[in-house]
Each structure stands twice: as C-alpha cells, then as structure tokens.
Amino acid sequence: MDVSINGPRIYFTIPILGGIDITETIINSFIVIILVAVICKILTHKMEKVPRKTTQKIAEIIVKTIDNLVVSTMGKNNIGFTPYILTLFCASIFGSLISLVGLRSVTADINTTLTWALMTFFLIHGFGVRKKGISYFKGFIQPYALLLPLNLISEIATPISLTFRHFGNIVSGMIISTLVYAGLASASAAIFNIGIPFLQAGIPAVLSLYFDLFAGAMQAFIFCMLTMVFVSNAASEE
Amino acid sequence: MERAIILAASAIGAGLAMIAGIGPGIGQGFAAGKAAEAVGRQPEAKGSIMSTMFVGCAVAESTGIYSLVIAIILLFINPLIKLL
Numbered sequence: 001m002d003v004s005i006n007g008p009r010i011y012f013t014i015p016i017l018g019g020i021d022i023t024e025t026i027i028n029s030f031i032v033i034i035l036v037a038v039i040c041k042i043l044t045h046k047m048e049k050v051p052r053k054t055t056q057k058i059a060e061i062i063v064k065t066i067d068n069l070v071v072s073t074m075g076k077n078n079i080g081f082t083p084y085i086l087t088l089f090c091a092s093i094f095g096s097l098i099s100l101v102g103l104r105s106v107t108a109d110i111n112t113t114l115t116w117a118l119m120t121f122f123l124i125h126g127f128g129v130r131k132k133g134i135s136y137f138k139g140f141i142q143p144y145a146l147l148l149p150l151n152l153i154s155e156i157a158t159p160i161s162l163t164f165r166h167f168g169n170i171v172s173g174m175i176i177s178t179l180v181y182a183g184l185a186s187a188s189a190a191i192f193n194i195g196i197p198f199l200q201a202g203i204p205a206v207l208s209l210y211f212d213l214f215a216g217a218m219q220a221f222i223f224c225m226l227t228m229v230f231v232s233n234a235a236s237e238e
Numbered sequence: 239m240e241r242a243i244i245l246a247a248s249a250i251g252a253g254l255a256m257i258a259g260i261g262p263g264i265g266q267g268f269a270a271g272k273a274a275e276a277v278g279r280q281p282e283a284k285g286s287i288m289s290t291m292f293v294g295c296a297v298a299e300s301t302g303i304y305s306l307v308i309a310i311i312l313l314f315i316n317p318l319i320k321l322l
Contacts, residue, residue, distance in 0.1 A: 168303030222296040
C-alpha cells in the first residue's frame with residue numbers, strides 16, 4: 001500500500017529574492033481566479049436596467065442574498081462590505097470545490113487560509129481604529145488593567161483559530177479520501193486479483209459528498225460569517 | 239535506537255492528542271438537541287434555527303480540529319526527528 005500524503009508539489013522555483021517556489025497551490029489559485037472571472041463575465045454580459053436575461057437575474061439573486069446577509073449581521077450602514085465578503089466566499093468555495101475535478105484544493109495549504117485570516121485581523125483592528133480613533137486600544141484594558149495579557153492572547157487567537165478551522169477541515173477531508181482510495185485499491189487487489197481497482201468507483205463518491213461539498217461550503221460560509229461578526233463587534237462596541 | 243523511541247513517542251502522542259475528539263462530539267450533540275427542542279417549540283423558524291445550529295457547531299468544532307492538526311503533524315511530518 002503506497003499512500004503519499006504530502007504538501008503541495010513545487011513545480012519550479014523563480015531564482016529571485018532567494019527563490020520563490022511556484023507550487024500547486026499557486027497554479028490552482030490562478031485556475032480559480034480565471035474560473036470566477038469567466039463566471040462573472042458570463043453572468044453580467046449585456047446587463048439591462050430591467051433584467052430580462054436569466055443570467056442577470058441569477059447575478060442579482062446572488063448579490064441580493066449576500067447583501068441581506070451582510071446587513072443582518074453587520075447593520076445597515078456596513079453594506080459596503082458586500083464585495084469583499086462575496087469575493088472571500090467565492091474564493092473559499094471554489095478553492096475547496098476544485099478538488100472534485102482532481103486538483104489539489106487551494107485551501108488545503110495553510111498559506112491560503114492564513115492570508116485570509118490575517119486580512120480579517122487587520123480589518124478588525126483597522127475598523128476599530130477608524131471608528132473610535134486611538135482610544136480603541138484602551139478597550140484592551142477594560143474592564144481591568146490586569147486582563148491586558150488575556151485580551152491580547154484572545155486577539156491573537158482569533159486569526160489562528162480562523163486559519164486552523166478552515167485548513168483542518170479541508171485537509172482532514174483530503175487525508176481521509178486518500179486513505180480510503182488506497183484502502184479500496186488494496187481491497188480490490190485482494191478480492192479480484194487484477195491490478196485494476198474496481199472498488200474505487202462509487203464508494204468514495206459518497207464520502208466526497210460530505211468531505212468535499214458539505215465541508216467546503218460550510219467552511220466558506222463560516223469563515224465569512226465569523227469575519228463579519230468580528231469586524232462588526234470591533235467597530236461598534238459601545 | 240533514539241530514532242525508534244522518537245517515532246514510537248510521536249505515534250503515542252498522536253493517539254493521545256485525538257482524545258480531544260470527545261469535546262466537539264458532546265458539544266455539537268448538545269447543540270443539535272437544543273436545536274431539535276427549539277424546532278419542536280416553533281416549527282416555522284426551522285430554517286433560521288438550522289443555520290444558527292450549523293454556525294455554532296462549526297465554531298465548537300475548532301478545538302477538535304486543533305488536536306487533529308497536531309496528530310497529523312506528528313504522524314506525517316515527524317518534526318521531532320529533526321531535533322535529534
């Protein structure tokens with residue numbers, strides 16, 4: 001049984017600045033970018049003020065749904081967040097769902113989820129400072145000054161937990177799928193004695209329904225919800 | 239010899255780390271029970287109750303995921319061997 005569960009494969013290295021590795025994650029991210037751009041272009045082609053084409057109606061339904069979500073979570077005056085939240089949601093869900101066509105999930109690399117979590121971190125503190133000025137940092141000493149280390153630790157724990165929640169769910173799905181494929185290959189070799197793994201057709205599809213579709217969609221939704229909740233908490237604590 | 243001890247200890251550590259899987263099991267089961275109770279009390283709000291339950295379950299799962307990441311790192315990356 002030869003299972004190999006590795007990190008993303010490095011395709012080549014650009015020899016500037018100490019060597020930038022072009023990994024599978026970067027190539028697959030560009031594929032996701034092109035896919036999302038093509039879908040957006042198809043959905044918004046030849047838009048009219050009163051929609052008649054079905055693609056424009058689908059685009060308006062998507063934007064309206066995310067608008068309602070943002071307004072219900074963050075309040076009416078934060079509706080400007082919708083483009084960022086929808087972009088994050090699309091990046092996350094398409095990044096996880098490309099594992100259905102055989103590519104390695106973009107979000108199975110901790111660099112991806114760590115980047116998004118750090119963006120959330122800077123958004124939280126940026127909006128807090130913008131809303132309350134420099135006295136935002138006095139919020140760390142409320143209610144007791146002795147709680148400052150605990151408050152700092154809980155602020156640092158936020159991006160770490162966001163990263164590991166998303167990364168851990170997707171990677172554990174990838175590992176379990178790899179193990180199930182390897183197990184079915186040895187099971188077919190033991191039962192049928194031919195090199196063709198018959199049992200690999202069909203059974204992993206049921207598992208992939210949970211691990212790829214459900215977990216990918218859930219984690220994208222949860223990441224966006226938590227981003228919205230944290231930013232609205234930091235920007236509106238009274 | 240030391241390599242064998244480190245590999246064995248990594249395996250035992252990975253197994254002990256996964257004891258933390260009890261937490262999300264109990265927590266999410268409790269959340270699902272409360273959600274079922276709420277749906278029984280007001281069946282019209284089923285969609286909103288289910289969304290809230292899913293959000294709560296995904297947040298409660300994160301400590302289980304932390305222990306899974308530690309176990310995966312110990313089993314597949316063997317970081318402690320490099321410290322030999």
